[in-house]
């Protein structure tokens with residue numbers, strides 16, 4: 001007997017699922033295999049999800065075949081064809097079978113965005129020694145997160161361990177209240193901005209780590225010379 005692929009599927013309108021999952025279900029339940037859809041149909045169906053086209057494009061990483069005019073000359077530029085479903089992204093068990101590493105170029109892009117340092121505490125790789133950087137997902141795969149650049153974050157070993165052990169909010173609040181006023185203000189600024197802006201000196205330090213040792217020495221000599229000049233100028237002052 002032919003099994004209905006639609007049987008037992010969650011409803012695509014269920015807002016507790018992420019864009020990737022809802023997009024997949026929408027293709028199956030609304031568009032149907034082999035049919036064409038447009039970007040505006042997609043946006044109309046998901047007015048609440050920003051970048052839904054990208055989420056649907058990400059399905060290709062999960063084995064979904066979605067052709068564009070590049071793959072299928074009969075399609076207009078605004079059209080895509082849902083050719084074939086891939087991994088059942090709404091099923092955590094199915095998703096786990098596929099242990100996907102982020103692509104090399106995405107990893108590189110994430111590290112460059114982080115300027116090769118922890119995006120939480122700013123520590124660069126190897127400083128202090130033993131500090132390793134990990135790529136982790138902001139939203140885990142099981143909760144609809146993906147391996148797109150936006151969902152990846154670069155954390156040092158300590159920060160990722162702290163995140164995994166899940167410090168409770170009350171513990172963090174206690175730690176935060178024991179900070180000096182200046183640090184509390186900085187923390188609130190970071191929280192408001194949604195990021196920790198690197199100071200210029202931290203930026204240079206992080207990029208210095210990436211230089212060859214010859215270039216590192218050159219930069220060190222340059223700074224030493226500058227410092228020396230500054231000192232001489234100070235000495236010459238009355």
Ligand SMILES: [Zn+2]
Pocket residue numbers: 118119120121122123155156157158159160
């Ligand atoms: Zn860190």
